Amino acid sequence: MVPLKEHRLLVINPGSTSTKIGIFDNERAVFEKTIRHDSDCLALFEQIIDQYTFRKQTILETLDHEGINISRLNAVVGRGGLLRPIEGGTYHVNETMLADLREGYAGEHASNLGGILAFEIASGLNIPALIVDPVVVDELQPVARISGIPDIERKSIFHALNQKAVARRVAAQLGRSYHDLNLIVTHMGGGITVGAHELGKVIDVNNGLHGEGPFSPERAGTVPIGELVELCFSGEYYAEELLKKLVGQGGLVGYLGTNDAVKVEEMIAGGNEQAKLIYDAMAYQVAKEIGAQSTVLGGKVDAIIITGGLAYGKEFVKKIMERVEWIADVIVQPGENELQALAEGGLRVLRGEEQAKEYGATGVLSPN
Ligand SMILES: Nc1ncnc2c1ncn2[C@@H]1O[C@H](COP(=O)(O)OP(=O)(O)OP(=O)(O)O)[C@@H](O)[C@H]1O
Ligand SMILES: CCCC(=O)O
Known part of the structure; x- marks a missing residue:
């Protein structure tokens, strides 16, 4: 049997009070850490989005401290945030997505930082930045969108x-x-x-x-x-x-x-x-x-x-x-295994089992 090519990924899951990171060699986690952020420290930032330089620095310092050489990475995968409604899957972090995340197009959420951090780290290394199944994955069937008053459409925001x-x-x-x-x-x-x-x-x-x-x-x-x-x-x-x-x-x-x-x-x-x-x-x-x-x-x-x-x-x-x-x-x-899920989503793309989707200004709704 031909041995599976080894892919090394950095995965990033930003939460409201912590940033969880992992290094995966294929499906195997070789390093995982929950970096806790002091609430007094986060309070210095007016908006969640303003935290990205601080969180990036913290991630890079943590990896450096662990002796992990990021030049060996093949991709960086972040948790996707409050974007426009899109179908499930793995997406390239592109300019349209970055603009929506930075602007907080659909609201503020710590996971908005996931795509930005992935991009910031990956672009310096010339490797892909990806997000997987963000909270706005929208595969609702048409009848499920009807709320009961015409002014309000039901939305798909979930884990x-x-x-x-x-x-x-x-x-x-x-x-x-x-x-x-x-x-x-x-x-x-x-x-x-x-x-x-x-x-x-x-x-x-x-x-x-x-x-x-x-x-x-x-x-x-x-x-x-x-x-x-x-x-x-x-x-x-x-x-x-x-x-x-x-x-x-x-x-x-x-x-x-x-x-x-x-x-x-x-x-x-x-x-x-x-x-x-x-x-x-x-x-x-x-x-x-x-x-x-x-x-x-x-x-x-x-x-x-x-x-x-x-x-x-x-x-x-x-x-x-x-x-x-x-x-x-x-x-x-x-429990939840979101770091592993991010790694698996990234791997499906790196292995060509799935094609990374492109995020567009109208989102990518599934054809129901
Ligand atoms: N052994 C346990 N028995 C009962 N409840 C538990 C146990 N361990 C954790 N919980 C509860 O699970 C809840 C937190 O779940 P989890 O860690 O999945 O949430 P989160 O990651 O903060 O939020 P979300 O999953 O919505 O993003 C808390 O109420 C916590 O007390
Ligand atoms: C429901 C979307 C994820 C979360 O914030 O709990």
Whole structure:
């Protein structure tokens, strides 16, 4: 057998308080590190985008400190950000993408830095800069775009990178192709998104950033709209305060003052009835969303996948399973493996298994 050519990749996943980096030789991680950023230090930057020189410097210093020679890299892969809606896959970081990321075309998000950092590092080395499955991957079917009022179109903003990577991994474990299966993938982290994956396309999913679906450790999810409009005009809150209530200060944080499910489980073990009610409600809402997505797939569901940090919570997962097991087999894959997913997306392109897509000013929507 001809040995597989060795590709070395640097992968970069910027989060709100950290930058996770990895060096991969083919699929094998030879170095991984979570670089934590002090909140006082990040507070010096007015906007997230202003942090890129600082984060680039920190990445390069870390690699240098580890004795990793970046001139041996074949590509740099970053987590993609809030871009225009695009279909899933691996994309070249091009000028149009850079302009959208720098401008914050679809809003501010730490992952906007992923493409910029990849470009900044790769261009000095004359190697490709890529992003994989950004949060704006949009494969929604036309009926899923209709919200209920003509002024608002439903958007696809979800944990596309981890959802697709886990779906591919489970498909491989089942000896099948991702493109031959109907899956419901439930990512449960700081935000929660539940996607209906039909034959490799996410034809419906709750917008996990802007108020849809189950509430989560930090986010409100869907809330009663009449009362929300009344709150908006109550004169009690500025717009920024209300937005924070929905994203950041919502969900477990709003009810229990913590985004840490492990602490919530300790509260419950200590007899805290309110904590039990809220935790039960979060599991109930997740199960309800899975039920909704099963109807999107017409009941033809090969498996339900549960992933993300909350999937480590055995009791929490049990509560969800009790309500959805009748739909299909439930496969639990705790945590997320986004660095590996970025590396695999980059490798598919370097090996010619997939062609890198070009991002355009109109985005690249999948033909549904
Ligand atoms: N062993 C565990 N048992 C229960 N919950 C856990 C466990 N480990 C982590 N969690 C919970 O998982 C949540 C965080 O998940 P994760 O790390 O996937 O989120 P994130 O990466 O910050 O956000 P996102 O996935 O939305 O991008 C927290 O509420 C955390 O307390
Ligand atoms: C829902 C998109 C990813 C995130 O910010 O949680």
